[in-house]
Amino acid sequence: MAEPSIRPKRRADAERSIARIVSAARALLSSDPNAKTDDIAKAAGVGRMTLYGHFGTRAELVEAALVDALKAGDETLSAVDLTGNAREAMTRLLASSWQIVAESAALLAAAEEVLPAGRIRELHERPVRRMTELVSRGQDQGVFRADLPTTWLVSVVQYILHGAATEIRAGRLAPHDAAEVVTKSVESVLTGQAVKR
Amino acid sequence: MAEPSIRPKRRADAERSIARIVSAARALLSSDPNAKTDDIAKAAGVGRMTLYGHFGTRAELVEAALVDALKAGDETLSAVDLTGNAREAMTRLLASSWQIVAESAALLAAAEEVLPAGRIRELHERPVRRMTELVSRGQDQGVFRADLPTTWLVSVVQYILHGAATEIRAGRLAPHDAAEVVTKSVESVLTGQAVKR
DNA sequence: AAGAAGTCGTACTTCCATGTACGAGCTTTG
DNA sequence: CAAAGCTCGTACATGGAAGTACGACTTCTT
Numbered sequence: 182m183a184e185p186s187i188r189p190k191r192r193a194d195a196e197r198s199i200a201r202i203v204s205a206a207r208a209l210l211s212s213d214p215n216a217k218t219d220d221i222a223k224a225a226g227v228g229r230m231t232l233y234g235h236f237g238t239r240a241e242l243v244e245a246a247l248v249d250a251l252k253a254g255d256e257t258l259s260a261v262d263l264t265g266n267a268r269e270a271m272t273r274l275l276a277s278s279w280q281i282v283a284e285s286a287a288l289l290a291a292a293e294e295v296l297p298a299g300r301i302r303e304l305h306e307r308p309v310r311r312m313t314e315l316v317s318r319g320q321d322q323g324v325f326r327a328d329l330p331t332t333w334l335v336s337v338v339q340y341i342l343h344g345a346a347t348e349i350r351a352g353r354l355a356p357h358d359a360a361e362v363v364t365k366s367v368e369s370v371l372t373g374q375a376v377k378r
Numbered sequence: 379m380a381e382p383s384i385r386p387k388r389r390a391d392a393e394r395s396i397a398r399i400v401s402a403a404r405a406l407l408s409s410d411p412n413a414k415t416d417d418i419a420k421a422a423g424v425g426r427m428t429l430y431g432h433f434g435t436r437a438e439l440v441e442a443a444l445v446d447a448l449k450a451g452d453e454t455l456s457a458v459d460l461t462g463n464a465r466e467a468m469t470r471l472l473a474s475s476w477q478i479v480a481e482s483a484a485l486l487a488a489a490e491e492v493l494p495a496g497r498i499r500e501l502h503e504r505p506v507r508r509m510t511e512l513v514s515r516g517q518d519q520g521v522f523r524a525d526l527p528t529t530w531l532v533s534v535v536q537y538i539l540h541g542a543a544t545e546i547r548a549g550r551l552a553p554h555d556a557a558e559v560v561t562k563s564v565e566s567v568l569t570g571q572a573v574k575r
Numbered sequence: 576a577a578g579a580a581g582t583c584g585t586a587c588t589t590c591c592a593t594g595t596a597c598g599a600g601c602t603t604t605g
Numbered sequence: 606c607a608a609a610g611c612t613c614g615t616a617c618a619t620g621g622a623a624g625t626a627c628g629a630c631t632t633c634t635t
Contacts, residue, residue, distance in 0.1 A: 192580055192633055217622065228583035233624070298548075326566075332550060333559055340541035341534060348533055351495070362530055366567050369523075373566040389603055389610055414592065425613035436593070 199235050201225045206246035211284060214291035218242065240295040247285075247292045247304060254281045255307050263311075267319030271371065272364055274315060275342075279363050283346035283356075312338060319371065326373035338367050396432050398422045403443040408481060411488035415439065437492040444482075444489045444501060451478040452504050460508075464516030468568065469561055471512060472539075475505075476560050480543035480553075509535060516568065523570035535564050 205225035209216040218239050222229040236242040261277050263270040292301055302309075312335050319325035325334070345363050348354035354362065402422035406413040415436050419426040433439040458474050460467040489498055499506075509532050516522035522531070542560050545551035551559065 190580090194632065195581060198582080218624090219622080222583095230583050231581075234581070234583095237624085239623070329559055329562060333545065333563075336541055336545055336550070337538060337563055340537045344533055344537035348530065353529060353533070362526055365526060365570065366530075366534055369566045369570040370563050373562065387610090391602060391611060395612080415594090416592080419613095427613050428611075430594070431611075431613090434594085 195235070198225070198227050198231055202227060202232055202235065202242070203245050203249050206242050207249050207288065210243065210246055210288045210291045211250075212287055214287045214294065216291075243288075243291050243295050244300070244304075247288060247296075247301075250285045250288055251304055251308070254285070257281060258308065258311060263315055267315060267322050267324045268368065268372070270315055271319065271367065274312070275338075275364050275367060276360055279342055279345060279359055282342045283349060283359075286343065286346045286350070309335065316371065325371045329373070334371060337370050341366050341370075392432070395422070395424050395428055399424060399429055399432065399439070400442050400446050403439050404446050404485060407440065407443055407485045407488045408447075409484055411484045411491070413488075440485075440489050440492050441497070441501075444485060444493075444498075447482045447485055448501055448505070451482070454478060455505065455508060460512055464512060464519050464521045465565065465569070467512055468516065468564065471509070472535075472561050472564060473557055476539055476542060476556055479539045480546055480556070483540060483543040483547070506532065513568065522568045526570070531568060534567050538563050538567075 202221065202225045206216075206221045209221050209224055218232060219229055221242070222232040225232070232242070236245065257277055258274070258281075261270075261273050263274060289301075313331060316325060316334050316338075317331050320327045320331065341363060345354060345359050349356050349359060399418065399422045403413075403418045406418050406421055415429060416426055418439070419429040422429070429439070433442065454474055455471070455478075458467075458470050460471060486498075510528060513522060513531050513535075514528050517524045517528065538560060542551060542556050546553050546556060
């Protein structure tokens with residue numbers, strides 16, 4: 182009751198190669214955002230022609246890969262318990278999030294080069310909403326600061342997450358410390374003791 | 379006593395067009411990181427050939443533009459008073475920094491596409507050093523948290539700065555509020571009341 | 576088992592920006 | 606003022622990846 186909405190056609194073997202292609206695309210693009218369709222086809226163990234048979238354009242393929250990654254991420258994050266104290270919930274959410282972000286950073290970059298910004302936002306709707314709701318709830322609970330707009334706070338969290346991913350790739354942050362560093366930083370911004378001056 | 383280190387040659391004439399080219403490049407690239415050499419030449423009111431006469435490659439040109447922007451920024455930032463209380467100094471530094479960052483964000487993006495990451499870091503040495511010293515001093519003064527590495531803190535500040543620039547461009551943050559929002563956010567991360575749990 | 580659907584190699588067309596080549600004609604400079 | 610230094614138009618060479626065209630062959634589906 183989940184995948185084949187309205188697609189009566191398409192043979193089993195086609196389904197199979199599509200899956201291989203998408204998964205190969207996701208893998209390759211996640212390490213090299215400039216991977217060529219050619220490379221992807223090869224990695225998928227499929228002819229370039231087959232690939233073009235299913236994805237008319239490179240952009241479509243990239244989008245499919247992103248959607249796939251996003252879906253996987255969403256599944257992971259859906260499993261996180263966000264009830265109770267918002268600050269603690271955030272810690273849990275971040276613990277699961279940062280790796281996902283780190284892993285798909287390159288893929289995202291690839292998408293940003295070929296897809297309109299609006300489309301990308303659209304695809305990120307669920308994760309963003311999840312974060313937004315949590316932050317907002319925290320603000321209501323009085324656990325998170327209310328002197329800055331929710332939108333901005335959510336953005337900052339994302340920037341910190343991506344930042345950590347970058348630092349790791351650049352070797353300036355040990356993957357081991359990432360979780361702690363991210364958590365602490367985010368917590369400060371969200372909590373934001375409006376330091377008395 | 380500043381520019382012509384060792385370059386006895388080059389006619390006044392040439393000097394002039396180089397200046398126009400660099401400035402045009404900086405302007406164009408700051409709004410469209412994909413500006414073509416052709417466009418830049420036109421904007422500079424100079425033939426494409428002239429441009430190539432001075433910059434053998436697009437990358438060289440982009441670098442020159444970045445260097446120019448960085449030099450200008452450095453001049454502005456050098457004027458900021460960083461003495462006294464580190465937190466207050468940081469506020470002053472941010473007040474001058476965020477606009478510079480916002481303005482040159484696209485240019486930076488252009489550079490990131492054609493220059494090796496190392497080169498870019500190298501060029502940013504001064505601004506980064508300035509920030510690093512301030513953060514570090516703040517940590518010594520006990521004004522900034524010491525439970526996170528200086529490097530990371532500096533990075534976060536940069537990410538927040540760039541993030542704000544992005545939000546502004548996307549229309550999700552009013553330029554008017556930028557300074558406040560950035561300052562508050564940065565202050566929280568740096569101050570980082572390690573909230574008792 | 577037969578026809579539809581899918582696969583895939585090879586070869587080719589397009590596109591487009593970067594960078595080169597020439598050479599005539601203007602400026603500077605000293 | 607004359608040569609060295611620049612400018613700049615036009616035309617061409619490169620290169621790389623995207624996407625198209627064919628056609629023979631293979632695997633599903635019913």
